[in-house]
Amino acid sequence: MPKDELKKYYDMLELPSDAPLRDIHNSFLRLKKLYSGDSIVLAPLGEEFSEKKRKRVLEQIEEAYLKLLEAKKDAPSRTALLFSDGHEPEDGAERDKIGDAPLTGPSLRKLREKAGVDLNEIAKEMKLRMELLKSVEDEKYEALPEAIYLKVHLKNYASFLGLDPVRVTEEYLRRYQAWKEKTVPTEK
Amino acid sequence: MTQTTKVREGEIWAVGGGKGGTGKTFITSSIGTYLAKKGKNVVLVDMDIGGANLHSFFGISRPLKSLTSFFEMGASLSDLVVKTDLDNISLISGDVHSISADKITFSQKLKLFRQIMKLNAQNVIIDLGAGSHYNTLDTFLIADRMVVVLVPEVIAIENMYHFIKNSLFRKVKKILKEYGFKEIVQHIWDRRQSYGINNIRELIDYLKDSFSYIGTILDHELAAFKVHLVLNMVRNNNDILLGASIKSVMMKYLGVPIQYSGYVEYNDAVWKSVRERKPFMINYLATGCAKEIEVLVENVIKGKEVSLPGGY
Numbered sequence: 001m002p003k004d005e006l007k008k009y010y011d012m013l014e015l016p017s018d019a020p021l022r023d024i025h026n027s028f029l030r031l032k033k034l035y036s037g038d039s040i041v042l043a044p045l046g047e048e049f050s051e052k053k054r055k056r057v058l059e060q061i062e063e064a065y066l067k068l069l070e071a072k073k074d075a076p077s078r079t080a081l082l083f084s085d086g087h088e089p090e091d092g093a094e095r096d097k098i099g100d101a102p103l104t105g106p107s108l109r110k111l112r113e114k115a116g117v118d119l120n121e122i123a124k125e126m127k128l129r130m131e132l133l134k135s136v137e138d139e140k141y142e143a144l145p146e147a148i149y150l151k152v153h154l155k156n157y158a159s160f161l162g163l164d165p166v167r168v169t170e171e172y173l174r175r176y177q178a179w180k181e182k183t184v185p186t187e188k
Numbered sequence: 189m190t191q192t193t194k195v196r197e198g199e200i201w202a203v204g205g206g207k208g209g210t211g212k213t214f215i216t217s218s219i220g221t222y223l224a225k226k227g228k229n230v231v232l233v234d235m236d237i238g239g240a241n242l243h244s245f246f247g248i249s250r251p252l253k254s255l256t257s258f259f260e261m262g263a264s265l266s267d268l269v270v271k272t273d274l275d276n277i278s279l280i281s282g283d284v285h286s287i288s289a290d291k292i293t294f295s296q297k298l299k300l301f302r303q304i305m306k307l308n309a310q311n312v313i314i315d316l317g318a319g320s321h322y323n324t325l326d327t328f329l330i331a332d333r334m335v336v337v338l339v340p341e342v343i344a345i346e347n348m349y350h351f352i353k354n355s356l357f358r359k360v361k362k363i364l365k366e367y368g369f370k371e372i373v374q375h376i377w378d379r380r381q382s383y384g385i386n387n388i389r390e391l392i393d394y395l396k397d398s399f400s401y402i403g404t405i406l407d408h409e410l411a412a413f414k415v416h417l418v419l420n421m422v423r424n425n426n427d428i429l430l431g432a433s434i435k436s437v438m439m440k441y442l443g444v445p446i447q448y449s450g451y452v453e454y455n456d457a458v459w460k461s462v463r464e465r466k467p468f469m470i471n472y473l474a475t476g477c478a479k480e481i482e483v484l485v486e487n488v489i490k491g492k493e494v495s496l497p498g499g500y
Contacts, residue, residue, distance in 0.1 A: 014439075030429070030432070034433050034436060039433060040340075040341070040342045041345060041433040044342060044346035045349065045441060049386075049441050
């Protein structure tokens with residue numbers, strides 16, 4: 001992709017042209033949320049800016065995101081979960097049907113492997129220990145930090161893979177909490 | 189009027205934003221206090237005429253001199269500077285009862301601007317008060333550092349958009365006036381529906397398309413139109429993120445780049461002191477806000493922005 005075209009997409013996601021993948025994900029999620037709904041930031045502009053304009057901005061954001069993912073050759077292209085309005089990315093990649101099945105450690109690993117992302121890569125980018133990420137995927141709960149920290153790690157992990165961080169953290173933590181409640185009282 | 193001809197090295201800051209009660213005076217005082225602590229010689233100017241209370245932040249209950257003398261007796265601005273109990277900070281009180289901001293005449297305004305620029309200070313910080321009257325906007329536009337203050341609520345955001353859009357409109361008019369297109373901007377804007385123009389951005393684009401050599405002038409002059417956004421009384425991360433959202437919307441919808449320079453957390457002690465008109469700037473450095481003010485002032489000076497919470 002030509003440099004100035006690439007820059008256009010980075011501008012659209014309000015990022016510098018050397019932004020890492022994680023920032024691309026995060027910026028996309030933030031902007032998608034902003035232009036999807038009735039934010040108090042958009043409401044006061046209602047009369048001057050039509051619904052059409054808002055949708056156009058949203059499309060541009062999604063386009064920029066996909067183009068940038070494409071441009072990052074080794075980047076994961078698992079974006080299906082993010083497009084909740086049924087809008088599908090056009091990269092033609094075969095996508096996982098995650099459906100409504102709860103996301104477990106092993107299913108997260110599967111998604112990651114399908115995306116062709118090495119655990120090492122995430123660990124490096126997120127400045128996390130490999131061991132910790134491995135424990136997440138193995139559901140080795142006893143090796144995991146407190147829920148409040150775990151949540152942050154899960155969010156980063158999900159964002160990195162282009163998964164919906166809210167869903168990933170909620171579903172994972174639910175299982176984690178259930179394990180915790182079960183184990184703590186029986187301890188002798 | 190050429191606003192760019194500066195007669196001294198000092199720097200002018202203006203703090204506005206449209207809505208009242210967002211903490212403009214608090215932010216003005218705090219910026220001044222921080223700069224003074226850094227060793228700058230600071231003069232604060234209270235242009236919140238009719239609602240002036242900057243002096244009470246510094247424990248001055250009834251200022252002996254104020255802008256009244258400037259407007260009514262033709263006193264020189266530099267004679268109205270009053271010392272505060274803090275080192276390096278003086279102020280000019282806007283405690284004027286006989287005149288309101290919209291009654292200031294054109295020649296008074298020009299004289300005021302000339303004298304503001306000549307004030308003997310390294311930093312002049314102007315508290316604009318509420319509203320988007322054109323006198324207020326013009327004062328905003330003479331500043332080297334344009335700061336808008338808002339709180340995370342919809343009316344404040346709405347007023348701030350209004351304030352920035354009108355400032356920009358005024359700026360465009362002033363630029364084109366200098367190049368001999370005095371009437372054209374207003375003329376087109378008044379008939380914007382028939383031109384298919386919905387907002388200030390489309391107006392600017394239309395002008396650029398229609399008069400090609402204006403385009404270069406506008407691009408050049410508007411590059412200096414840099415507004416710094418400060419969110420006051422934030423309570424959580426979502427509030428902090430609002431600043432980034434506003435920046436995004438301003439750019440994507442209006443093509444107006446703004447800098448999200450800082451935020452200040454809601455602080456009960458500050459709120460109480462303001463309400464009770466206590467001279468809290470003297471003890472201000474003890475409040476939790478001081479650090480956030482430091483970050484925001486440094487961000488404005490260095491052209492940096494807030495680092496967003498939560499990995500954004």
